[in-house]
Amino acid sequence: MAESQAANGRMAAQAREYVRVDRVTKRFGDFVAVDDVSLSIGQGEIFCLLGGSGCGKTTLLRMLAGFETPTAGSIFIDGQDMTGIPPYERPANMMFQSYALFPHMTVAKNVAFGLEQERLARAEITQRVGEILELVRMDAYAQRKPHQLSGGQRQRVALARALVKRPKLLLLDEPLGALDKKLREKTQFELLGIQERLGVTFVVVTHDQEEAMTLATRIGVMDRGEIVQVGTPTEIYEYPTSKFVADFIGSVNMFEGRLVEDEPDHVRIDSRDLGGTVYVDHGISAAPEATVWTAIRPEKINIGRERPDGPDNVVRGVVREIAYMGDISVFLVAIDSGRMVRVSRPNIVRQAEDRISWDETVYLSWHASSPIVLTQ
Amino acid sequence: MKRRELFRPLVLVAGFAFLYVPILSMMIFSFNNSRLVTVWDAANSPTLKWYAALFRNEQILDAAWLSIRIGAMTATGAVILGTLAGLVLARFGRFRGRTLLSGMTTAPLVMPEVITGLSLLLLFVTMEQLLGWPAGRGVLTITIAHVTFTMAYVTVIVQARLAGFDDSLEEAAMDLGARPAKVFFRITLPLILPAIVSGWLLAFTLSWDDVVISQFVAGPGSSTLPMVIFSKVRLGVSPDVNALATILVVLVAAAVTVGALLMRRQEHRREREIQLAVAENK
Amino acid sequence: MSGSRTRQSAVSSRTRLTSGRMGPLWEWLFRIAPASWSEYVLQHWSGRAFVVAVPWLWLALFFLVPFLIVFKISFAEVRIAMPPYTPLIEWVSGQALAVKLNLANYTYLFTDDLYVSSYLYSIKVAAVSALWCLAIGYPMAWAMARSTPTWRSVLLLLVMLPSFTSFLLRVYAWVGLLKNNGPINSVLLALGVIDEPIALVQTDFAVYIAIVYSYLPFMVLPLYNNLEKHDPALLEAAADLGARPATAFLRITLPLSRDGIVAGLLLVFIPAVGEFVIPSLLGRTDQLMIGRVLSDEFFANRDWPVASAVAIVMLLLLVIPIMVFQRFQTRDLERGR
Known part of the structure; x- marks a missing residue:
């Protein structure tokens, strides 16, 4: 908890706005997955979208990544309207819940993939892949294929692959969901360390309130497609504004x-x-x-x-x-x-x-x- | 419990005997000396004379070569079209005309061959009348017909393979900056390659085997191997066909066995590696 | 708003295309094409639409349109010319369009006994063969699904192997086996079961056995795919709750394999109705199957309109089984997601 308190202090209230979600609605047929949501996320923040399954948090994240198009409303990243911009042209990268490591490529190839799309020089790619693998302590496994890695190692490769492109915004879908409890705690603090070092803005989707409390500078609690409360972990826990939030967070x-x-x-x-x-x-x-x-x-x-x-x-x-x-x-x-x-x-x-x-x-x-x- | 343990092998032995005895008998009789295919001439058998006769039979050799060419062209075309259709059905979500496309890719799987053959021939005749193309019937029309009915099988195989993969792999590639075409060639294609290879082989086999549709859409001078065999056996049994069947069975069995062994070895290596990775992290 | 957006995307896709590896080619295409065309293409065509269009158009042209043509010709009259049928729509003295719908082909099918009995016979043969395939194929698929994984892949391969050789040659193998002086008759004679060869070729029996033999893999594979996925814990749970193996099979395994059974039956039944090769080589000469009738009308009598009408009626008979098959097939393919 101490770490997150520090994070709270670090998060300046007047941080420059980096992501703005402006009255976004997403419908799938008759089902309203995201209902008129507005949000503002500051640069360098770790913002957690917290809610039960089917609350619309993943849909919101996928709209930020560009995999879904809002039915109404707009999303701005760094002041730029993202409407009509495909995922491959957005300044954001995503870490998938399943990690989505390419099974036919080695760890190094997986991590290099994003840089190859930028048509960087071979030498630079090799250097940057080496650096990032060192950062996540996976440099010894560069030549392995994904199936030769444990769950925790795969998680770190997925993180490295998303970070190597030096995105300003990293989207994480249940980043620790597939890990067991012990490893999850350890990895939470690693993730915080990396975020602090690189100063990337994180948007994390999770259903695990403990994870949200530890990681987040601010939490947005979602229920049935709506954001019901946004606040720091302390605010959310000590000053919930509705029965739903009071009941959902802690007992x-x-x-x-x-x-x-x-x-x-x-x-x-x-x-x-x-x-x-x-x-x-x-x-x-x-x-x-x-x-x-x-x-x-x-x-x-x-x-x-x-x-x-x-x-x-x-x-x-x-x-x-x-x-x-x-x-x-x-x-x-x-x-x-x-x-x-x-x-x-x-x-x-x-x-x-x-x-x-x-x-x-x-x-x-x-x-x-x-x-x-x-x-x- | 005991009885069931006996029942299972019994069923398997009986079932596979039913599947293989006719093939084996055909192979045995290919070495028979007698002209009466089904009477074993013990005195002068086994003999290779029917094999020799087969390799002297220009008509059969030409037809076989034609069938191989048509099969290869068909399989290539079917793989391209079938992969696109499978990709579209498995990954593109909803779009206008999806139901029709899905119907048009499953109906050929069961459509009686006489109907497909007749309808394609009438199409070719009408097109020739109206457009002047395709001029006459032959290799081109046979290939088009074969591509049409075999691509359905490729579509099913590719679609099933894609359904087994998480779409987040493709999304991840796109998120890392790859455009859709690049995503297809770098991620999707390598992943479905096994399905494409089996699709190609299946399309080739189906084309190589087809007699009914070919008979409708073939023209003079474009007799495929099954057409030649069919007209031959319609007149009565002929021992060189036994020899041909034997060669075919041996070739296919060898190819399939080698392929299966290679796949198994790869599978085993993969399993060992997974076990190693798990053990390392204990 | 949306207009300017699509214009913008057209501009951006144009720069993207011309700056890519194929840049010069696109540059040239944009130069030679009328501006309004390029504009339209850039705004409305995407790679996605193209990918959908290729297989869609192919199948529409070579699978759907042919049926419409067959349908059209089934209303024409036969004539001695090339093509050997009258046009449906004609300019009458260069003035008016006359549509000549001729239902005679269809009424003919139902007045001549040959056609009705051929349809009924084909359906009977296909149905009986499908049931025999089920009777033989179900135990096989069940036994395969309960083998060890290594055996399973070997057996699966053995089931498919014959279909990779040649359908025609496998039917031909039965011609040899069933002949009067063939091995089956020789064995029976030697054993003293019969005194003189029994006629096996050109009988219903020969057709059944050849259809069952050639279509058996189409029954075994869907059944095996289905049975192999059953969780063994289900049978353990049934046993734990007091069900004997036979009861567990009837109450658990059999209902769960319904989809496999339906798929297998249809995969055998539908194509078997129109079977041509097997009845030609092994079938009765006094009772034809409908596939043979169609082929004779077309090739021997050169009566394309009647052949088309035969095909259309056959399609109508099969349209419901085909639609059921499609539903099962689509469901099966989309469940994997």
Whole structure:
């Protein structure tokens, strides 16, 4: 996470706009794959399009690459309208989900392919292929064919092949999807290192929120063809603007309620779901008496045997399940209203004495800044 | 369980016996001395006299040479047209006239030969009347007819091969700056080359074998080998045809076996390399 | 907006063409062609359209148009001339166009018993042969699909090998085998099963056996392709759920291989209806198949209109099987994606 925090800092808010998606819609017959999407991506950013399968993220990426033509709207790359420009004339390169390495060519030939299309001199091609293979640490495998490589090696060749043309924009379709978990984590950081070194703008499509959180300077969450929220990973996680985003990213406890006190510096919500009231230490914009949803992340809930002071932000329940996951433990607590609440606690000490166990009655509480109040 | 294990080999032996006994008997009788093809003359056999007779038979040799030329031209034309059609059907998505094209490439696979032959002949006659081309019938009309019915097979083979490949390979090439024509020659063509080779061989075989369509569209002096054989065997069995069949079977069997062995060796090497790559990364 | 865009693309494709390797050639073509033509071609023709057009036009000219011509001639009258039929459309005294549709050829087909019985006989022969092919081919394909991978490729090759030799010669092999003094009769005589040679050539039996023999690979290959793809876990699951092997075959394997069965049956049936070589060499002389009738009308009687009508009726009989076959074929080819 530290790396991505650094990336956040590095990403200047006023970065020059490099990619602009202007009210783009893509229909396949009656099906609307991408619905009136507008986006602005800055130079040097790592922008992640995050969403479930069929949300339109891959279609959007393919329109950036030029494999699909928007039904309406335009795409600008570096200020130039891309309408009618075929993939082979765009300043962008793509890394495919399947890697799409040419099976009949060696690693070196695969990587050289793009440079050969630019009609560069032999010597220059050889030199640049050597450099990029060294960068991805595949120089020892230059004469192998794709079928002689492991999954991780193929991924690096695909990356090298897309980067060797020195594109200003690199499109990555589920770049780590085919790798196992260990390798994926390692490769994420490698990818970040390479991006930082070359200063390329990345647009990454992924369905894996962890991948998006680690890589992205900004994330665009997509649902049913629309961009529902754009923000930094922290914004998306801590300040989701809709129930969909709150629910899609991480896990969350959601309670329906009614706005009973609406002041500029605080609000109070009465929730039958929760069987109590929620006090939030900031104002929101909603009609009085409106129905709202309160979302609280599992790690922001305290669990204890004693009831904390105060009338708000506390609820009683019984522990039903405990899942020990190594780094954290997850408690499922049945609160008095009948709802199940998910609470996670880090396992700070190895062998805690007096650990909360099954069927114990506990009190759940949270800080007034923790709840997210959502109106949609 | 036991019974099924017996059933399977039994089925295979019986089935393949049915397929091969007639061919083998034909081969054996090609060495028979008797003029009565089907009566074994034990005293004077085996003999090679029918082979000698075959190689003295100018008519058969000329017809064979003609069939080889027509077959090669047909196969080349069918491969070009069939590859284009297969590419279009497998990769071009929807376009106007797609259904018709797909229909026109599958119907010839089952169309009775007499219908194809008759309709092509009537086309050639009409064209000659209206345009003066093709003037008369012969090698050209036979080749056109053969290309038309064999390209359907090439299309199917190429289309099936392309369906087995991810289109992202071609997209990747295009993304790296290759224009469509270059993508075809550098990526698609090498990948479907095995399909094209088998398509060429199949088209050649079909052309080499065809008698019905050729009979309709052939003109005087353009008798292909199957036409000559057909008129010969219609009059009765003739032992030099046995000899011809034997030569053909041996040639084809040898070619197919060598081809299969080569492919198998390549397959094995590839598998070993994959295993090596996996082992290395453990 | 779109007008200027296509104009722009025309300009860009022009510069691209003239700067390429074939530049001088294009330059020359643009110089000699009228400007409006080049403009049109550059705007509306793409490499893509060209690639579609080549096979499309070939098949339209040599596969589709011929049927229209056959259809047209089937309405003409026979005459002694070259071509031996009357034109359909004529200038009557240089003034008006007269269309002469002559249905006599079709009514003739249904009044003369020869044609109706030939059609029925051909359909019967083709259907019976297709079923025999299935009866022999299914067990073979099944047995092949359950062999070890090495054996599988060898057996597959052995199935295809005969078809690579020569159809005509394989039919001819049966002429030799079935003759009165041929090996089959000799063996039966020697064994004492029969006292004198039985007539095998020029019988229904000979036609069936030759059709089954020559078309068997067309049945085995689609069936094998289908059966080979079945996941063995399906049968294991069926066994696990208590099905005996026979039940598992009937309830799992057989329904799953339906597409292969239909494809195989049609691949045998449709061409067999019009079979010409086999009945000519081995068939009965008192009952012709329709392919032979067509060929006789055309070559022996030189009655092109009646031959055309015979072909059109045959096509109409086969149009539904052909369309079913196409559906299965397209589905099979597009499923791989």
